[in-house]
Amino acid sequence: DAGVxxxxxxxxxxxxxxxxxxxxxxxxxxxxFWYRQTMMRGLxxxxxxxxxxxxxDSGMPEDRFSAKMPNASFSTxxxxxxxxxxxxxxxxxxSLGASEKLFFGSGTQLSVL
Amino acid sequence: xxxxTQSPEALxxxxxxxxxLNCSYTxxxxxxxFWYRQDPGKGPxxxxxxxSAGEEKEKERLKATLTKKESFLHITAPKPEDSATYLCAxxxxxxxxxxxxxxxxxxxxx
Numbered sequence: 001d002a003g004v005x006x007x008x009x010x011x012x013x014x015x016x017x018x019x020x021x022x023x024x025x026x027x028x029x030x031x032x033f034w035y036r037q038t039m040m041r042g043l044x045x046x047x048x049x050x051x052x053x054x055x056x057d058s059g060m061p062e063d064r065f066s067a068k069m070p071n072a073s074f075s076t077x078x079x080x081x082x083x084x085x086x087x088x089x090x091x092x093x094x095s096l097g098a099s100e101k102l103f104f105g106s107g108t109q110l111s112v113l
Numbered sequence: 114x115x116x117x118t119q120s121p122e123a124l125x126x127x128x129x130x131x132x133x134l135n136c137s138y139t140x141x142x143x144x145x146x147f148w149y150r151q152d153p154g155k156g157p158x159x160x161x162x163x164x165s166a167g168e169e170k171e172k173e174r175l176k177a178t179l180t181k182k183e184s185f186l187h188i189t190a191p192k193p194e195d196s197a198t199y200l201c202a203x204x205x206x207x208x209x210x211x212x213x214x215x216x217x218x219x220x221x222x223x
Contacts, residue, residue, distance in 0.1 A: 004156075043157075043200070043213040056210070091156050098209040099144060104156025 006092050006105035014113050018080040021108045023092030024073055031098060034067055034077050035091040037107070043091075049075065050098070061086075082112045115140045119201050119214035126191055126221050134186040134217045136201030144204040146184050147211065148177050151198045160186075160199075191221045 005024040013019055025032050034046040047057040052069045060067070064083070069075040079086055089109050093102040116139045126132055138146065145164050149157035161170045163179040170177050174195065176187045186199055198218045202211040 042215045045210055048210075093156070099204060101147065101159040101162060102149075102157070102211075104158070106154070107156050 004092055004094055004103050004105035006090075006108055008108060009106065010109045010111075012111045012113065013082055015083055016081040017112075018078065019082045019086075019110060019112075021077040021090050021092075021110070023075045023077070023105060025075070025092070025094030026103055027073065029094035029096050029103070030072075031095045032069060032075050033093045033095075033102065034075070035093065035104075036088045037091060038088045046077070079110075082110075084112045086110060087112050115203070115205055115212050117201055117203055117212050117214040119199075119217050121217060122215070123218040124220070126188075126219070128192055128221055128223050129190050131187070131189045131191070133188070134199055134219070135183060136186070136214055137183040138201075138203045138212075139182075140203050140205045140212070142206035144206045146179055147202045147204070148184070148186055149200040149202065151200055151216070157200055188219070191219075193221045193223050195219065196221045 007022045030051050033048040036044045036046055046059045047067045048055055049069045065079055067077045089107045091104050091107045093104045095102050118137045120135045145162050147162050148160040150160055151157040161177040166179055166181045168179050174189050178185045198216045200216045201214040204211050
């Protein structure tokens with residue numbers, strides 16, 4: 001298996017622009033997580049899905065952030081409009097079961113100028 | 114409040130010099146404690162899960178142990194390729210969200 005695949009690897013955009021991050025989880029995994037990592041705050045859970053259904057989005061910073069999972073093999077995290085404070089590494093992870101180990105993608109390094 | 118604290122923040126060792134990393138936690142009912150390794154530019158990679166006090170797990174030069182208040186990641190005779198940031202996370206019985214520590218950056222000098 002190729003593992004969790006995220007795209008793009010790097011995204012540089014200007015404040016106010018829309019940003020879409022993409023994730024393909026490992027086939028067969030029923031949980032998908034979106035995390036954000038910064039030096040100041042470490043790893044923060046933004047939202048997670050179970051069988052394509054959003055379960056907990058309490059970590060989403062504000063209404064500018066939205067996430068979808070239209071099918072078992074694809075998820076998106078959208079930021080509209082983007083702000084400089086959104087600059088971070090965004091990780092997608094998947095797991096087989098809620099209490100099982102997470103498999104992380106390589107992340108998307110987002111820079112908002 | 115559920116909390117995870119890792120120490121030290123950074124650790125520099127000579128190749129072959131054994132040491133331990135600490136993960137102290139406060140959680141209302143532990144479901145599991147997880148150790149991950151993160152290399153620069155990559156996502157965290159799973160190492161171990163521990164479920165109950167007294168449990169130990171080993172993988173190559175790494176051994177993880179668990180008590181009711183903390184976990185240790187022991188590194189025996191480390192090599193430069195063991196250099197990475199080691200992250201600890203706990204999962205409470207009350208929900209499935211992982212609570213992450215800030216990590217320990219380990220540097221092994223040849």
